[in-house]
Amino acid sequence: MKPDRKDAGLRAALLSYPTALLVFAFVIPMGIMFVSSFYHRTETYYERGFELTHYLRTFDWLYIKAMWTTVKLSTIAATIAVLLAFPFTYFMSGYSRRVQTVILVVVLGVLSLSEVIVAFSWSNALSRPAGISNFFVWLGFMERPASWARGLPAVLIALSYFNLSIAILMLYPHCTRLDPSYVEAARTMGTSPARSMFKVVIPILRKPLIATWIVLFVFTMGAVVTPQWLGRPDQWMLAVHISKQAVELGNIPFASALSIVFLLVTIAMVLVANRFADKS
């Protein structure tokens, strides 16, 4: 098919609309965010200007600690999720298409749940009147039900839980593409199942496993609701502070500066993780 001039016109027309939307609703907002981070905050709102006060304020001990918490919690939650979800995905990709479809529906259903709903569910599941501690009491492991709904463990459980379904969906295509003859060959040569997992399957899937970990990491970095509900202020991640500043306190310039710093740290962490993946 030869592209002609009429064709080029049609193409330009077809693409102008997506371009307009992406420029208007993504490129321009990012630009405004960058510019606003230098604006001057007044008593009531903010006005144009150029100052670095907001960036200097991001180096406040409170925000450095929040950033450290964000990176720490995201690292742990991403790691737990990959460790638990990988064996599941690997086993499940060996089942029949029918079973896989049913499992995928469940996984997608859980994946799409609002962060609000997941946080609410876990705050119930870990609470005294409705929580799993009642189950342990019933089993006889505990004397009386306990409340675990607030604190670091609760935040980590909910964040890791949220990551499980994403991890499954990201690893699933790679697990189904894995040629079973490698494992069969290893097994015929007398390798134990566990050993063939570590010596054959994991090395082959190293790249997708690391890619999944990075996606989970970035995803967890953005958690807003979970740390607020299930955690104490110590566990507030940076996204919580951004949301507080922007929506509740109306400090737009500072929220913009925090967002820019947050974005830069996220990108830096992804680059570091990628470098690490290439080396090892």
Next chain:
Amino acid sequence: MSKLLKAAYCSVFLLILMMPLFIVFGVSMNAKKVLFFPPRGVSSKWYSELFLNPQWYEPLITSLAVAVLTGLLALSVALPVAYLLWRYGVFYARALFALGLLPFAFPPVITAMGMLLLWVSTGHTGQIENVVIGHAVFLLALPLTMISLGFESISKEVLEAAETMGANRAQVFRTVVLPIITPFLVSSFAFVFVLSMNEFVISFFVGQSRIVTLPVQIFSSLRGGYSPTIASASVLFIMLSFIAFGLIGIFGNLPKLLGAYERQS
């Protein structure tokens, strides 16, 4: 033995995945205004409250409207990009495709912040279309990748055959391309619909307490104390998500859509 172990691991895993959902369901059945599991007494009044109390009913309608509009908008943007990328591979389409994936890769709070600033600086605040545009840009990556997957499944021979028979470009698109990619369009609509319905951060930033979606309503009502209505609203949303994906599972090829490899047999 190892087969049994695998099955056991998978079952326990699925059970944990489903556990919070069961607990929320149980909590939503409480007879009094308490959050107990197992529920104390059984009542469906928290479900009727959802449809009778405007405090819950209105956000529910808002959420559904936002989700439908977001689905349509995201699809209408993704379709031309994916089509031109597949048909001509033009550089410009490729660049747009990459740009369209970016918002999904950023932490959502960044996109939310950008959208808030956009609407504040244009003075057009607290409108439903603000939330729709925010969601559509954020979720654009899904229809882009899924529709592209659909285009790639069309073999070049079929297209050539249609052209040799004298069909023009519009006819080829209508009679050959469209029927093949329709399932992909439907599924990506369902994905965007469900994720938009459940999205919280962008709705929270952009809605500015004038456009209140259900997740935002749940979030703000939790400050005013817990009520089983929060649980029944969650259950309704969970059901809607499961129905949407269940339908794709029944009528579509979910494993393929999610990138599973089809072994030639």
